[in-house]
Each structure stands twice: as C-alpha cells, then as structure tokens.
Amino acid sequence: MSLQIVGITMFQRYVLAEECCCKVIITSEECDEEIAMYAKQNSRVVVAIIAQDSDFVIYNAAQYYLSASHLDLNKMTTNVYSSEELVNCNNLDDPQWLPVIAALLGNDYLSQYRLTAFHRRITNWQEDCYIPHSHLIPAVAKIVTNKLELTMSVDDMSTILNKEVFEESASDENELAIKNALKSFYLLNTPSESKKNELDEYSGKLLKAMRKHSNFDPMSEQVLVHQCVQYTNALEDLNSRSKKGSRSLNSPLKKPLVLIFRPINLRFVGILRKHQQEIPGKDSVDEYAVHSAESVKHPNKVEVSFPPFDFDLLELTESNDTTLVSEKLKIFLWAVTGKNLFTVINEESEVGRTSEQSEMERKFLSIKPKFSIVSLVLYYLYRCENILKLEDIDLFVTMFVILDSESATRMNDSELDSDLKVTKKIRAQPDYKAVHLATVFNWGVEAIGRVASVFGPFLPSSSFAHHNFFDGILFQKIFMGKIIIDKSSESEAAKTTRAAIFDFMKLES
Structure with a gap:
C-alpha cells in the first residue's frame, strides 16, 4: 500500500524518500488537482483519497474520499464524504x-x-x-x-x-x-494550459535531474516551465503598513517581505536560467506576490540576476562528486550575498578560474552544518539588508544554542532548570516586533533553502529541519527577557557554535 502526503517540509520529504524508501511526488501545480488527476488515471490501484478539501467531493476521483481531520489512527476510523449524497x-x-x-x-x-x-x-x-x-x-x-x-x-x-x-x-x-x-474541476477533459509550454532539451534534463532529489523545490519548475514565480501570500505584510505607506512602528521591516528577499529570489532564477541568458525574454520573470494591493491581482515583471560566471548546472545537479562541492558552494553563496567568490587566473577566459577557498567559504564551513542555512539568513538580514542588529542576532543564536544543547534535549519538562523551562502557554498579547523578526527569519530560510535545492542534497538534511533551529515560544521568551543565558557557563560546543556564527557575521558584504 502506498500513502501520498502533501504539504510537507523538505526535511520530512527527505525522511520519507531516503530513510523510509517511499515514493514522494512534488508538484508545482495545485496539489489537489494533481492528486485527483493521479487517482483518476490510476483508478485500479487507488482505493481512497484522505484529505480535507471540499474540491475532492466535486472531483469524485476515487472510490472513497475520507476525512483527514476525523481520522483516528488508534481506532482506524474516519468519516466518508460522498458526492452522490451531496447530489x-x-x-x-x-x-x-x-x-x-x-x-x-x-x-x-x-x-x-x-x-x-x-x-x-x-x-x-x-x-x-x-x-x-x-x-x-x-x-x-x-x-x-x-x-x-x-x-x-x-x-x-x-x-x-x-x-x-x-x-x-x-x-x-x-x-x-x-x-x-x-x-480546475474538469481535470481529464481539459489539460492545463501550462502543460503546453515546451522545454528546451537542456531545461528538460535539468528539471528531471532536480526532481530526483528529496529537497526539490517546485519553484524551480515554475521558473523553467511557467516563466513565473509565486510567493506565499503573507497578508500580514500588507496589514503591517499604515495608510500612508510607512511601516508599522512595531515592525523591524523596512519594506515588504517579498522585496526584502527579491535579490536572492532573482539570483535563484538567474542560476536556473543561466543556460538561457542570451535568449530573448528569459531576462525577466513574472512575479506573483503580496506586497501591494495591485500585485495581488497582476504579476510584476522583474529583471533576472544572472551569475557573472559560467557553469554547467546540469552537471552540478546530477553529480555527487565531492570535487564539485566547492563550485556549488561558491554559486550558492553568490545567490545569497551577491559576492563572486571565483577568482580568475586568465582574465581573457573564464576557464582559468580557480577554486581557492575564500575567507567567506572558510568561515561559513566552520559553522555547525545544521545551522548553515539559518546563519546565511542572519548574515543576509544583517549585512545585506541592514534589518537585524547584533542584539537581534544574539536572540536567534541563543535559541540555536538552547535547542542544540544535549542537556535540554535529554531532559523532560519537569527536569528543566527554571530559567530554561519553556511552557506551552503562549502569551495572549505577543510582542509583534518578535513576531515580525521571526517572520522575516523564516522567509529567509525558505528563500535560501530554495537556492540550496537546485544543487541537490549538497548541504546536510539537518539544515532544513525547522525544529533544529526555531521554536516560536522559546524565541518569544528570549526576546521578552524571560530567559537569560549566562554565556560564561555555556558548554564548549555552545561557545563554538556561537563564535562561528558571529565570526561569519563580521564579514563585509
């Protein structure tokens, strides 16, 4: 029996694909439409769909449509929704x-x-x-x-x-x-218009290679097939601005989230389209995002940022050769910071570029692997966008240290020291500056994780595991001063983690 799960994180996909040997299907289309289509086309083997979306009653794609919200795994019971009964x-x-x-x-x-x-x-x-x-x-x-x-x-x-x-x-x-x-409801009779977009041979092979990786991000397919990008509808980003257009006084954000991470997102597109750089029309992309009332209805056509160096992305994506890790890392760091870490021996030819390790690479690699992506987020928000201050970074690093400490993970709630005890009771009136800090941080994890996915699993899967580096209640308590860490009494491992991340922050962008 096969079980298809949608709406899961990169790390969960990794566990399902690599550890549990499950088939994981990722789509850039509406996932409910893809599920219904699959069920209809494989009616002999698909017994039921378990979900919680009224559209499945209309699709009538499988023999049974079962309720996910009423599913009791202990009793193995749930509710059945029937299109016939609806009629x-x-x-x-x-x-x-x-x-x-x-x-x-x-x-x-x-x-x-x-x-x-x-x-x-x-x-x-x-x-x-x-x-x-x-x-x-x-x-x-x-x-x-x-x-x-x-x-x-x-x-x-x-x-x-x-x-x-x-x-x-x-x-x-x-x-x-x-x-x-x-x-959207007549699935089999009317194939999606987007399916008619033809891919060039290289893009087709590239997309096929990326789909094999458990950390594949569907945004890559949107860029190559649909010629667009679509970001999460963060409506709070609109609501945090006053009628005059200025940011809320409680918000640390200088501009909407989409615009904060646009440089990274456009460099991500540039990496995927580097082989198409000379083709007319490939130097721009339709951006669907919430950052103004108008952009909800119509896409923005924005200019792609192409890498200032050459590479074979298909080779990098298909290969697990460790000798290519340095090249992947240089391209990855360029996507985040905009810094070209390749040096050229022969100025007349890109072939002569070296792969010497730069100071940025050296300091980045000294960070504990599970904190690689989040450290880049902090660097970008601190050095490139000037949104975070060092004291803000200290809040995040303190959270990392607590979540990473062996003692905290071994102890149960009653054994935790009172200063470190994290209860499940959420403050009725949270501090919205902390909420905005957390929001911009998590958007950064998504944007940078998306870039990393282009090269396959060249970063450890633990760097995508959200529970390793973020806990909303814990962050709120640290922000409010409810948890104060005596840094002098931290373990050597904690001190090393803290020092490595702050060392990386000191690099000039």
Missing part, C-alpha cells in the same frame, strides 16, 4: 453538474467576492450577511441546468455563463476566470 441532499438530477455548480459558488480562480452580485440576484437575498448554501446551491443549480447542456464544451459553457453571471459587466477577463474555474 441527493441538494435535489440535483446528475452528479456531472457538480463541477459547474462548484465553480459558480466560487473557488481560487473565480472568487466568491467576484460572484456576490450574481448570488444576491438569483436568490433575492437582501440581508447583510453570507447567503446560506441551502438558498444558494438550488438557485445556482437552476441557472446551470436551465442554461447549459452537459454535452457542451468548457469554452461554450464559459461564454454563456459570462453573460449570465456578469450581465453588463461581461468581459474577456471574466470569461477567462469562469473558464479556469471550470477547468
């Missing part, structure tokens, strides 16, 4: 209408907000609140069954529904939204 409960005559009705109720492609006027019109709803589904679903179903035929194509349905839903506001943009909403 019966709403007095519908055919389950094949469910995708159209679901699309007109609203989804990721056609928002409920966009459909508000339509919903109120067909239900005659006057109250200032959400329309109950008991009123809305029958009204939508009536429109669908009266205006459409099941034999119609998605294109024909979209044209008719555009006029029916939006009336005077009908437009090409609205019709496209309806079409995409329908396509």
Whole structure:
C-alpha cells in the first residue's frame, strides 16, 4: 500500500524518500488537482483519497474520499464524504453538474467576492450577511441546468455563463476566470494550459535531474516551465503598513517581505536560467506576490540576476562528486550575498578560474552544518539588508544554542532548570516586533533553502529541519527577557557554535 502526503517540509520529504524508501511526488501545480488527476488515471490501484478539501467531493476521483481531520489512527476510523449524497441532499438530477455548480459558488480562480452580485440576484437575498448554501446551491443549480447542456464544451459553457453571471459587466477577463474555474474541476477533459509550454532539451534534463532529489523545490519548475514565480501570500505584510505607506512602528521591516528577499529570489532564477541568458525574454520573470494591493491581482515583471560566471548546472545537479562541492558552494553563496567568490587566473577566459577557498567559504564551513542555512539568513538580514542588529542576532543564536544543547534535549519538562523551562502557554498579547523578526527569519530560510535545492542534497538534511533551529515560544521568551543565558557557563560546543556564527557575521558584504 502506498500513502501520498502533501504539504510537507523538505526535511520530512527527505525522511520519507531516503530513510523510509517511499515514493514522494512534488508538484508545482495545485496539489489537489494533481492528486485527483493521479487517482483518476490510476483508478485500479487507488482505493481512497484522505484529505480535507471540499474540491475532492466535486472531483469524485476515487472510490472513497475520507476525512483527514476525523481520522483516528488508534481506532482506524474516519468519516466518508460522498458526492452522490451531496447530489441527493441538494435535489440535483446528475452528479456531472457538480463541477459547474462548484465553480459558480466560487473557488481560487473565480472568487466568491467576484460572484456576490450574481448570488444576491438569483436568490433575492437582501440581508447583510453570507447567503446560506441551502438558498444558494438550488438557485445556482437552476441557472446551470436551465442554461447549459452537459454535452457542451468548457469554452461554450464559459461564454454563456459570462453573460449570465456578469450581465453588463461581461468581459474577456471574466470569461477567462469562469473558464479556469471550470477547468480546475474538469481535470481529464481539459489539460492545463501550462502543460503546453515546451522545454528546451537542456531545461528538460535539468528539471528531471532536480526532481530526483528529496529537497526539490517546485519553484524551480515554475521558473523553467511557467516563466513565473509565486510567493506565499503573507497578508500580514500588507496589514503591517499604515495608510500612508510607512511601516508599522512595531515592525523591524523596512519594506515588504517579498522585496526584502527579491535579490536572492532573482539570483535563484538567474542560476536556473543561466543556460538561457542570451535568449530573448528569459531576462525577466513574472512575479506573483503580496506586497501591494495591485500585485495581488497582476504579476510584476522583474529583471533576472544572472551569475557573472559560467557553469554547467546540469552537471552540478546530477553529480555527487565531492570535487564539485566547492563550485556549488561558491554559486550558492553568490545567490545569497551577491559576492563572486571565483577568482580568475586568465582574465581573457573564464576557464582559468580557480577554486581557492575564500575567507567567506572558510568561515561559513566552520559553522555547525545544521545551522548553515539559518546563519546565511542572519548574515543576509544583517549585512545585506541592514534589518537585524547584533542584539537581534544574539536572540536567534541563543535559541540555536538552547535547542542544540544535549542537556535540554535529554531532559523532560519537569527536569528543566527554571530559567530554561519553556511552557506551552503562549502569551495572549505577543510582542509583534518578535513576531515580525521571526517572520522575516523564516522567509529567509525558505528563500535560501530554495537556492540550496537546485544543487541537490549538497548541504546536510539537518539544515532544513525547522525544529533544529526555531521554536516560536522559546524565541518569544528570549526576546521578552524571560530567559537569560549566562554565556560564561555555556558548554564548549555552545561557545563554538556561537563564535562561528558571529565570526561569519563580521564579514563585509
């Protein structure tokens, strides 16, 4: 029996793939659509889907759709969701209408907000609140069954529904939204437009090689196939700014998170597209990100940062040759800091570059491997963006030291010293400067981890394990002064960790 798990971290993927010998599938598409597609195409071997997304009731992709939130592993019981029962409960005559009705109720492609006027019109709803589904679903179903035929194509349905839903506001943009909403449910009949993008031979081999690695990041596929990047919708990043556009006084951030890490993200794109540098159109990428009200609706076209040196990324990605680690490290550090660590013997030819170890590499390699990525995050925020101060770095390093100490990991809660005791009780009113510090730090881990994934597992898997270096409650306590460490009494290992990270911070960017 195979078990497919989605929404897991790089480290969890590593454990599943390398230690448990499980097949791990990573996608840059909507994962629920990919799961439903896989289930439909492999109906003989797929018994059920375990998840918690109403879309799976509409897909009707497997014989059973089981509830993840109600799953009891001790009793091995859960709830079953049935599309047939959904049809019966709403007095519908055919389950094949469910995708159209679901699309007109609203989804990721056609928002409920966009459909508000339509919903109120067909239900005659006057109250200032959400329309109950008991009123809305029958009204939508009536429109669908009266205006459409099941034999119609998605294109024909979209044209008719555009006029029916939006009336005077009908437009090409609205019709496209309806079409995409329908396509997201009619999986097998309407292949995704993005699948039609053709890859050049090198990019195809590169993508195939990267997919073999347990730390593969789907953003790489977005860059090579879809010509775009999409970042987490951090809405708090919008809300932390005043109406005048200035940052909140409680926030240490000088600008939105997306813009803070844009230099790294664009160098990441440049590494992936280095072999396409001379091709028109490859010098920019569509960036979907939340950092202004407008950018939520439309992508920003931003210029790619190409590495100022040549390399064969396919060779680096496919090979486990230890002699290539130095080259990978130099490219990796360039992506984070923008510093070119390659030196050239023959100025007329890049072939003559040396691989001598720079001071930055030496100090970076002296850091405990599990803290390699997070130390780069701190360096970037301190040296490159000037967001963190040394005292802020000390907060993080203190947390690393505590989490890394053998004594703390061996002791249970009752045995911990009172000064180090970390309770599970979260403060009702957390300090939002600490929250913003933690947020920008974790975004950095994601951005730099994404770059590292391009080269496969050349960094230890422990450097991707979040529990090794971050604990939100612990960080809050250190920030608030609830935990004060006597650095003179730290173990030699802790002192070495602290010294190595601060030594790295002293390097000029």
